[in-house]
Amino acid sequence: MDRPRFRPHAGKITVDNMIENKDLREEEFLINMGPQHPSTHGVLRLILKMEGEFIRDLTPYVGYLHRSIEKIAENRTYNQFMPFTDRIDYCASMPSNLAWATAVEKLAAIEVPERAEYLRVIMVELNRIASHLIWLGTMSLDLGAVTPFLYAFREREWILDLFEMTCGQRLTYHYIRIGGVARDIPVEFEKSCRAFIKDFRRRVDDYEAILTENPIFLGRTKDIGILPLDLAKDLGASGPTIRGSNYGWDIRKVEPYSVYDRFDFQIPIGANGDVWDRYMVRIEEFRQSCKIIEQALDGLPEGDTVRSKLPTVLRPPAGEVFSRIEAPRGEMGYYIVSNGDKKPFRVKIRTASYGNLQCLRPTSIGLKIADLVAIFGSLDVILPEVDR
């Protein structure tokens, strides 16, 4: 193969001299990033058109984890599909479960006991913290900081202990069911949960002490990957991605579901939509989630009914329904078409990561390749949500 070879220079080595000798080449070239790459958080593949260090164009290729979950939904009954919702967003299984449960409950007009609603809120907010902890660990690992990864997973194990004592699983919970939750929480849950919240508030300050004002971290994140608000709206971004761009779009506030309208919490927003703003939004959400969990534990109604009585085979009436919730990554919704049968006729899943992934190209063009890792980490895309 005929490759351009390095030629020794006659005389002084300067940039002009190198260009004259055609050793310093200027043409564009393509780089393949992924599907196996430590910073793509799964199996995303990017084709980068580079000019030196700078990104000129970028194309994400998806579909390496397409598991045909929407097709499977057409062949399962409403209750049987619940375990598959765990696997759509495995970092946050509880919100995925909740989205499916609320959609089916809206379709079939099922009442949920109040205690179950409170338990759902507690579990979903705990899972939001766990999901953001994975994001914090992996993003800081991509930026070269190893310590926050170990800290974040240490706190996450405590949350997983809480889940494990409730439903016996560490990652794919299948705890929120149609018409309520699977079972009541054990006696020692509340004490352990309160201890966790008390401890975790201090830990969030620790993360901030490590990262927020760290000059290296600021240099990697401040004014990098700015996402303007109108662009974010056009691309269908949601969750912390759009909240970082100074827009308080949160389904918990704009379209309250479950019992979220009873709690007092704020929606953190960023100033100009760079990587640092998206980071700060998620850090602030840690604190707000703690606040919600404490209020839910205080107001948890007494009783032992956590699941309403349902027929063995659920046959919702014919019709269409769309129901959405605020998952850790943004808006997650299920669009169900029912023809009155025990299986749904068609299920369309709206996931947050697909919209957020669209923001990668416009934010990273013109920046250096090292910034791409920071931007991708801040979008918190999870690939099975994109491919489904």
Added chain:
Amino acid sequence: MGIIEKVPAYIERLPGGGIVTTSMDWVLNQSRASSLWYMLFGLACCAIEMMAAGASRYDFDRFGMIFRASPRQADLMFVAGTVTHKMSKRVKLLYEQMAEPSYVFAMGGCACNGGPFYYDCYSVLKGIDQVIPVDIYIPGCPPRPESLMEGCLKLQEKIKKEKMSDWASDRKEV
């Protein structure tokens, strides 16, 4: 001299020290079994449990297992998650890029046989062993970090039984 008594070796005492005579098999197997570097390669849900196993509480470093981002530096590959038909070619390529001897874990139900995506699913490969040879199968959806560790201990047992004379016949057919 605690560890040296467990070595299948002959020790000759000399003034000021000694000479340990042992088999090459034992030395190589022992060193390979106790420094298994695994490839950082997450596919789906099981990757999170793999990360948890490498992180604070479970701490894979105790086994001498450190993650490497490149297949060229790795001895061990966890196929952690669902392998689709589209991804299977890439997994095979990654396996072929690993230096010999290399070992493969099928982690989780999906990598073992398709798991929950066995029925009604047109895009998922029904088990990674249709593409690459698998040493250890770990069932579970996803398996706990403890079962991952149990699998690693089993793999260490397997490595310690290997013989140099078998290496030539065990070479990959590319």
